[in-house]
Amino acid sequence: MIAAHLPALQVVVPLLAAPICLLLGRGRWAWAFATAVSWLTLAIAVALLSQIGNGDLPGYAFGDWPAPWGIEYRVDRLSAFVLLIVSGIAAAILPYAWRSVAREIPPEQQAIFFTALLLCLAGLLGITITGDAFNLFVLLEISSLASYTLIAMGRDRRALTAAYQYLIMGTIGATFILIGVGLLYMLTGTLNMADLAIRIAPLQESRTLHTAFAFLVVGIGLKLALFPLHLWLPNAYAYAPSVVTAFLAATATKVALYALIRFLYTIFGVAFAFDAMLTHWILLPLSLAAILSASLVAIFQDDVKRMLAYSSVAQIGYMTLGLALVSVTGLTAALLHLFNHALMKGALFLALGAVAYRLGPVRLTGMAGLGRQMPWTLAAFVVGGLSLIGVPLTVGFVSKWYLILAAIEAGWWPVAALILIASLLAVLYIWRVVEVAYFRPRPAGAEAVTEVPLALLAPTWALVLANLYFGLDTRLTVGLAETAAAGLFAGVAR
Amino acid sequence: MIAPQIASQIPLALSLAIPLAGAVGIIAARRTPNLREAVTLITAGLLLLAVWSLLPAVLAGERPALTLVELLPGVAIALRVEPLGMLFAAVATLLWPINSLYSIGYMRGNREAHQTRFYVCFAIALGAAIGIAFAANLLTLFIFYEILTLSTYPLVTHKGSEAAVRAGRVYLGILIATSIGLLLPAIVWTWHLAGHLDFVPGGLIAGHLDGPLLAVLLGLYVFGIGKAALMPMHRWLPAAMVAPTPVSALLHAVAVVKAGVFTVVKVLVYVFGLESLQSVPSAQWLLYAAGFTIIAASLIALHQDNLKRRLAYSTVSQLSYVVLAAAILAPISAIGAALHIAAHAFGKITLFFAAGAIYTAAHKTEISQLDGIGRRMPWTMGAFAIGALSMIGLPPAAGFLSKWYMLLGALETEQLVAVAVIVASTLLNAAYFVPIVYAAFFRSERAAAGEAPSHGEAPRPMVIALTATAALTLLLFLFPEVPLTLARQLVES
Numbered sequence: 012m013i014a015a016h017l018p019a020l021q022v023v024v025p026l027l028a029a030p031i032c033l034l035l036g037r038g039r040w041a042w043a044f045a046t047a048v049s050w051l052t053l054a055i056a057v058a059l060l061s062q063i064g065n066g067d068l069p070g071y072a073f074g075d076w077p078a079p080w081g082i083e084y085r086v087d088r089l090s091a092f093v094l095l096i097v098s099g100i101a102a103a104i105l106p107y108a109w110r111s112v113a114r115e116i117p118p119e120q121q122a123i124f125f126t127a128l129l130l131c132l133a134g135l136l137g138i139t140i141t142g143d144a145f146n147l148f149v150l151l152e153i154s155s156l157a158s159y160t161l162i163a164m165g166r167d168r169r170a171l172t173a174a175y176q177y178l179i180m181g182t183i184g185a186t187f188i189l190i191g192v193g194l195l196y197m198l199t200g201t202l203n204m205a206d207l208a209i210r211i212a213p214l215q216e217s218r219t220l221h222t223a224f225a226f227l228v229v230g231i232g233l234k235l236a237l238f239p240l241h242l243w244l245p246n247a248y249a250y251a252p253s254v255v256t257a258f259l260a261a262t263a264t265k266v267a268l269y270a271l272i273r274f275l276y277t278i279f280g281v282a283f284a285f286d287a288m289l290t291h292w293i294l295l296p297l298s299l300a301a302i303l304s305a306s307l308v309a310i311f312q313d314d315v316k317r318m319l320a321y322s323s324v325a326q327i328g329y330m331t332l333g334l335a336l337v338s339v340t341g342l343t344a345a346l347l348h349l350f351n352h353a354l355m356k357g358a359l360f361l362a363l364g365a366v367a368y369r370l371g372p373v374r375l376t377g378m379a380g381l382g383r384q385m386p387w388t389l390a391a392f393v394v395g396g397l398s399l400i401g402v403p404l405t406v407g408f409v410s411k412w413y414l415i416l417a418a419i420e421a422g423w424w425p426v427a428a429l430i431l432i433a434s435l436l437a438v439l440y441i442w443r444v445v446e447v448a449y450f451r452p453r454p455a456g457a458e459a460v461t462e463v464p465l466a467l468l469a470p471t472w473a474l475v476l477a478n479l480y481f482g483l484d485t486r487l488t489v490g491l492a493e494t495a496a497a498g499l500f501a502g503v504a505r
Numbered sequence: 506m507i508a509p510q511i512a513s514q515i516p517l518a519l520s521l522a523i524p525l526a527g528a529v530g531i532i533a534a535r536r537t538p539n540l541r542e543a544v545t546l547i548t549a550g551l552l553l554l555a556v557w558s559l560l561p562a563v564l565a566g567e568r569p570a571l572t573l574v575e576l577l578p579g580v581a582i583a584l585r586v587e588p589l590g591m592l593f594a595a596v597a598t599l600l601w602p603i604n605s606l607y608s609i610g611y612m613r614g615n616r617e618a619h620q621t622r623f624y625v626c627f628a629i630a631l632g633a634a635i636g637i638a639f640a641a642n643l644l645t646l647f648i649f650y651e652i653l654t655l656s657t658y659p660l661v662t663h664k665g666s667e668a669a670v671r672a673g674r675v676y677l678g679i680l681i682a683t684s685i686g687l688l689l690p691a692i693v694w695t696w697h698l699a700g701h702l703d704f705v706p707g708g709l710i711a712g713h714l715d716g717p718l719l720a721v722l723l724g725l726y727v728f729g730i731g732k733a734a735l736m737p738m739h740r741w742l743p744a745a746m747v748a749p750t751p752v753s754a755l756l757h758a759v760a761v762v763k764a765g766v767f768t769v770v771k772v773l774v775y776v777f778g779l780e781s782l783q784s785v786p787s788a789q790w791l792l793y794a795a796g797f798t799i800i801a802a803s804l805i806a807l808h809q810d811n812l813k814r815r816l817a818y819s820t821v822s823q824l825s826y827v828v829l830a831a832a833i834l835a836p837i838s839a840i841g842a843a844l845h846i847a848a849h850a851f852g853k854i855t856l857f858f859a860a861g862a863i864y865t866a867a868h869k870t871e872i873s874q875l876d877g878i879g880r881r882m883p884w885t886m887g888a889f890a891i892g893a894l895s896m897i898g899l900p901p902a903a904g905f906l907s908k909w910y911m912l913l914g915a916l917e918t919e920q921l922v923a924v925a926v927i928v929a930s931t932l933l934n935a936a937y938f939v940p941i942v943y944a945a946f947f948r949s950e951r952a953a954a955g956e957a958p959s960h961g962e963a964p965r966p967m968v969i970a971l972t973a974t975a976a977l978t979l980l981l982f983l984f985p986e987v988p989l990t991l992a993r994q995l996v997e998s
Contacts, residue, residue, distance in 0.1 A: 400681075401685065403644075403647060404648055404652075409577070411689075412693065416693050416697060419690070419694055420697060427693075428690075431685060435681070435685060438677075438681055438685075446673075446674075450662065450665055450670045483574060486575070489577065490578075
């Protein structure tokens with residue numbers, strides 16, 4: 012009975028929980044409730060994933076309105092995969108939020124904070140599960156508005172300008188997406204994704220379709236922080252509260268990538284998106300530029316959060332590069348990296364959040380000597396960093412392996428070389444931190460710091476261990492990514 | 506049939522588990538140094554037993570195998586003991602207990618800090634070396650290769666000084682850059698070509714690729730294996746000399762560098778196949794690259810006054826002997842390559858032990874300070890002389906044997922360049938080792954002003970250790986059956 016309604020519950024539970032969170036008032040209760048909800052959403056995602064073992068689920072018709080008219084939710088391998096990582100990250104981060112939020116957010120705002128966080132989560136999950144293009148836009152706006160609020164709650168006053176900057180850029184992106192969806196509706200008279208895919212197939216030469224395509228790709232590109240549309244991201248990540256940075260870095264851009272894949276493969280189809288519109292010739296140079304330029308910029312950052320933010324821009328480049336290779340292996344690599352990067356950046360930002368818990372804003376020089384005083388936190392950072400570099404036995408290696416394999420399969424040697432060069436740039440910016448933390452003494456006069464409480468360490472290490480576990484046991488991730496990618500190429504995924 | 510297979514799997518699994526368990530035990534015993542050192546010695550002893558218990562089966566032609574976990578579809582982390590890996594593992598584990606004994610003397614004698622971290626990283630590094638030796642496929646080898654790099658980084662930067670951090674940067678920079686930048690794409694390319702990564706006698710990619718591209722792939726492999734220190738990828742090795750001497754002795758004369766040349770030989774034999782390389786003239790460049798490294802490194806060694814740096818450049822040169830011998834592509838020279846892995850290990854660890862003993866007893870690091878020291882430290886310098894003999898390649902030291910096989914191979918295939926390189930470098934080796942021995946025993950001591958030259962021999966454990974390795978160098982010359990059999994199996998398989 013309940014099992015049949017899981018697709019709806021996946022979104023409805025956090026959505027309805029959000030206002031209740033607000034009613035619970037200050038601090039502790041709101042946190043406990045939000046945490047329980049996040050675990051429930053993870054349980055639902057896992058349940059959906061186990062149901063999918065027997066093949067794609069049939070569409071879920073909201074309010075029993077049949078598909079092309081009503082809103083339809085659909086779960087296939089791709090969406091189940093993304094639902095799992097988004098809800099998993101939320102379930103890992105919310106326990107962490109208790110101590111971190113208590114330190115960073117004024118008590119009277121804490122209930123609002125958790126409300127916004129749940130709304131953001133609901134929006135992200137909704138984008139992933141919906142089978143309706145307009146519904147996707149609505150949920151995107153829910154998650155975006157919530158994330159502007161969350162970023163603005165940062166302690167630094169620059170968080171306000173960062174949030175404002177993101178608001179402007181994000182709104183432009185959302186508007187573009189709305190225009191694109193509107194044009195599609197005008198052309199076909201439907202908003203259901205599966206229906207859209209069928210109806211636009213014979214309209215390949217339509218100029219309206221081309222325009223819609225352009226608006227959608229650029230609009231999603233903005234939300235995705237695709238180079239050079241990434242300018243909002245470094246500030247937003249750098250000044251947001253620690254929990255928010257970790258959450259958004261691990262989920263928001265991933266869901267945007269999901270939306271891009273959904274539009275390119277399911278709605279427009281490989282033939283139109285790549286053979287006719289040559290999207291890969293746009294994505295390829297932009298991805299490479301993102302990987303190289305953002306990695307280089309990351310090396311010169313003094314604010315460590317900002318450094319990781321630039322690294323995120325580079326890592327998004329890896330994912331879009333996987334798309335640009337237009338092969339099953341390339342798409343597999345992109346999907347794997349979507350999942351794996353969520354784990355690495357989640358772990359890294361949580362570790363930095365633990366440092367921020369003790370030190371406030373995390374500047375590189377301020378981290379001197381922390382290796383001795385906060386051994387567990389810094390060890391988590393090192394493992395996360397190794398994963399980012401792509402050292403074997405971590406998830407980073409798995410995604411890099413597939414990405415290089417895809418490049419070699421395509422015969423694109425220079426691309427493979429650039430991927431490897433960028434990995435070495437990652438060594439540089441991670442090792443700067445390691446050297447400072449382990450080999451420099453604490454600055455004279457700096458107060459002694461101690462290790463952070465278990466409430467912060469446990470979630471951080473949960474993600475670190477996930478980095479190692481999924482680096483060793485790749486059956487779930489590689490299996491899902493491969494079948495999802497093959498399905499998207501065959502056009503049977505939906 | 507099943508019973509003996511499982512019986513050989515247990516020591517194989519143990520040889521990875523013991524170093525790991527040892528590392529945990531060392532952490533647990535960190536509060537009581539005596540117990541901690543006992544754990545190290547016991548771990549080293551147990552590992553020796555586990556690895557050596559595999560030897561009879563391997564000599565009898567068995568190939569114990571064990572699959573741990575499937576990492577990617579079609580590629581598992583798996584172990585399979587073949588002759589060359591057996592030889593490398595046997596040498597490394599034989600030297601670890603001796604080196605541990607030496608470490609205890611050295612670390613205590615010099616009052617080094619962070620000894621727990623030192624022993625933990627050492628145990629992990631040894632485990633990684635065993636993993637490399639027994640790897641059944643390229644991916645497993647690559648994984649342990651990277652673990653070895655990362656676990657030795659804290660050992661290189663042990664002192665924590667500015668110089669150590671800078672050296673660590675060179676160390677990690679070169680080793681990671683080569684392995685991720687060159688070796689990893691080579692492995693992925695191999696996977697793309699052959700569809701699997703298992704080591705196959707006769708060559709895993711034989712028949713999948715030929716012509717100049719094969720030479721390119723060879724380049725990716727050989728330079729990607731930075732631990733083999735083929736020029737210009739050798740700079741990390743002299744840099745690593747800032748580490749405490751036991752690290753230089755076991756890791757940067759045996760485990761790490763031998764892992765490098767071992768991988769090169771393994772790649773040549775099991776990935777390319779000697780025969781398929783013979784048919785590609787463009788693959789000849791490796792011979793010249795190795796020859797150049799041998800000569801150039803020897804020339805640099807000649808000009809080093811710092812003893813450990815001179816030894817480091819000597820190692821660079823000696824490592825390329827192994828590469829050269831393998832690149833001659835004759836079976837008999839491949840035997841020489843395998844033997845040299847063992848011979849150089851025993852000789853070079855003796856030399857480093859001696860250097861560390863001199864530093865501990867006399868606090869001297871430069872060669873120019875060593876006049877007359879042989880009379881104060883007769884055991885140390887005696888062992889040094891034996892090690893030097895082995896480096897030069899004179900009987901009755903083990904280095905003679907491997908050089909003999911290399912020369913035979915070079916003559917057999919009429920590679921006159923290789924013959925010339927071996928002869929010239931022998932002279933150079935003599936030129937930079939003989940003066941040290943001469944000065945130590947036959948020059949009179951120069952007493953510097955205000956300095957009381959009152960030291961005697963180094964602490965007892967260190968002297969025992971270096972005497973033992975010197976003895977091994979001689980014993981290997983007298984009783985080379987076991988390594989020879991293993992080496993023959995390598996080329997026959």
